[in-house]
Amino acid sequence: MGFILSRKFTLCAFANFVDVLRLAADEGDRSRPILCNWTVLSDSMDAVMSSSGITVQPKERLGDPGRFDYIVVVGGLMDELPSLSAGQTRFLQEAASQGVPLVGVCSGAFLLHQAGLMDGYRCCVSWFHHSEFLSQFEGLNPVSDQIFVVDRDRLTCSGGASSAHLAAHLVDKHVGQAQASKSLHIMIIDDQLQAEKPQPGISMDFKTRDPIVLRALLLMQQNIDTPLSVAEVAKRIGHSKRQLERHFRVALDTSPQAAFLSIRLSLAHHLIETSEKSVAQIALDCGFCDSSHLSRMFRRQFGCTPLALRQSREAQAG
Template identity: 75%
Template sequence: MSPLPAPANPSVTPASGTRPLRRRQGSARLSVGFILARHFTLCAFANFVDVLRLAADEGDRSRPILCNWTVLSESSDPVTSSCGISVQPKERFGDPARFDYIVVIGGLMEEEALLPPACHRFLHEAAAAGVPLVGVCTGAFLLHQAGLLQGYRCCVSWFHHADFLDRFEGLDPVTDQIFVVDRDRLTCSGGASSAHLAAYLVNKHVGPAQASKSLHIMIIDEALQADKPQPGITMDFKTRDPMVLRALLMMQQNMEQPLTVADIARRIGHGKRQLERHFQAAVGTSPQAAFLDMRLSLAHHLIVTGNRPILQIALECGFCDSSHLSRMFRRRYGQTPQAVRVTRV
């Protein structure tokens, strides 16, 4: 596997006056403190830690030499993940400046998962000391609830896009790429993307060889840069074209109020004609036709799997009314929505 390229990406905003990493006792080049929310996502946490672990030593011997990491808490009580497995914190909060990054791992969206006041105080102390803060999975929600994301771009999973908009009015989170680096705030969508964000940090502060080695041992084919589109539900469209994938995800997130092709192209930073050419080459159709097909596929799924009124389904899928849906539906499936519902098994 080829080494990671040097970090240079239009979706990574360089810090202004970023503090240099502190050199600590020993040879550690990267020190990370983790805060785990109640019912955190174990996969996101494990992927991040394993990249650090594998980069820190020869082979997979796991000694914290080039990197070190620890789980922080206001108490020594175990923190239970969303899958029921608990992790024991190793250190109390203390001085945040002993770390190069503080990483908040989020998980289930529920009231009891909110961070306690002592954690908010620690995060504000870290921010005041210039320690970069990282939000993983729904960690972006937790950083924002702590008042630490104002004025920053942040990344959340496409799956939680609507939740973020509901909770934080006026913000427009990034949901069409796997992570975002904006000065001293770093956020990622969780899951496998946390490994790529960790590799970005290892590449930057330890070296590209160590970052590549970590991903290779984890059976991850290649390092992905920040603007790699998030995988999502793109219906029947099979393509690896990043521009098309980002457009499909944008469509998916705006089913109820469909965007024009020009709007989609503008939001992903390309021209309308360029986007149309990419769609034709990648999936053999136009963006307009792809969006209509996606909305009809969703409508069909809702009709055959539930009992919601046809009008409600029509509106949720971006059609003017049930008659509009019926016309488009019959052209695609040869039957009206009502007929499909009557004949479903």
């Protein structure tokens, strides 16, 4: 695999992807590239700075893309999303013409589209960037309710832990399921997730291009365990409570308070299904007073209690 890193790329997404390859490539965690091989590519060979300020030194010049089984483009911050260089764009276009599958990690899907390589393809984007993708790239079909998307010879994921699961999908396909599982287990990541697994966090009912609403939703998600009042959310994003409520009503036909509750309950539902945390701990993590408070709100939203949902899932698994 060849990697192209954008300026301000997301280090976590890149590291997760590479570490799955590293751990699958050899016995244990000895890191010899026997079953998998990877390199960082560049046309200039200049060090590339990540969004965290840590730099990565490319190892090889671009050369012939046909020598790779996959080429992975790792994107980064949306606010500073750069264009690919002319050399990188030509390299990716040549890779596509040779039938080399292209992978977009984090905002890498945006960069692939800028190179004219995503027309007619479904692509995975973070829930928070869904509206930005629609506004910038008309005619595409961004998917923001899955952790990754495989559409023929284009593979995309939203970054973070999802990049590990996309890498595990490729290891499973080409090396073996045992190696894929081993990589994730050594990284202390739960069992391999399939592409259709929904992105955790925000309720996917909230799709809007309104920047004020998007900023408020992100702030809510960042303060799930200690919920902010609507007035405090409005203050932090520089608007009045009444303005914020009006934007939510127009954009989502709901109130900020109801949206915040839905976000917290969606995360609680995700944790009930995927974690071994107690209901009481999940209640605290999601900003509820106690398990009784969570259970009341949960039943109202989903038609069952958290305990009943967990028991049903356990029965299905058994």
